[in-house]
Amino acid sequence: MASIANLTLDAAAGGLFGLIGTALGRVASFFERRQAFAQEQAKWVHELQLHEMNMRAKAQETEAELALVAQAGSWRGLEASILADAAIGEASRWVVNTLRLVRPTLTFLLWLITGWIFAITQDGTIVEAAVFAATAATLWWFGDRAPRSPSTSPGRV
Known part of the structure; x- marks a missing residue:
């Protein structure tokens, strides 16, 4: 036990x-x-x-x-x-000529303003912005304004 x-x-x-x-x-x-x-x-x-x-x-x-x-x-x-x-279509010749002078006149004025800004401010950033705007406007207004042939006009494939 x-x-x-x-x-x-x-x-x-x-x-x-x-x-x-x-x-x-x-x-x-x-x-x-x-x-x-x-x-x-x-x-x-x-x-x-x-x-x-x-x-x-x-x-x-x-x-x-x-x-x-x-x-x-x-x-x-x-x-x-x-x-x-x-x-623009059919209009008086002087109206068509005046309309076609708008872009060149505006571009010339824009470049004059850019030159004036440069002469007055001498500030690099402001001048760069003005030159950029003037260049962009010039290229936009005149970059692709050549007469188009009927086969390449917009709307045609």
């Missing part, structure tokens, strides 16, 4: 080993959770990077679409300007 002391020691040892086993299980569980959290965190970082890449791609796509729309609008504006110029 087992003595009470042996039974008490066996019970204490069993309890102690049970507690040690529970503690080791908890420690192992802690490291498992930490590893699972690190994996989850890496997954979140990866998803965030994918989301940022998608946003950049969509932004570039939107910029490209806006550039195409702006370019198309610019060409439509040029075409409308040319068609309006061609739509």
Whole structure:
């Protein structure tokens, strides 16, 4: 028969080993959770990077679409300007001549104003802006004003 002391020691040892086993299980569980959290965190970082890449791609796509729309609008504006110029139709000769002198007169005045701005201000940024505006206006008004042959007129393919 087992003595009470042996039974008490066996019970204490069993309890102690049970507690040690529970503690080791908890420690192992802690490291498992930490590893699972690190994996989850890496997954979140990866998803965030994918989301940022998608946003950049969509932004570039939107910029490209806006550039195409702006370019198309610019060409439509040029075409409308040319068609309006061609739509003068039959009028008195002095009216047609006066209308055709508007652009050259405005361009000459614009360049005079640009020269005056340069002479008065001597400020580089203001002069650069005035020269840019004068150049853009000159090229817009006279850049594509040559008479067109019937096969290349707007509206023909």
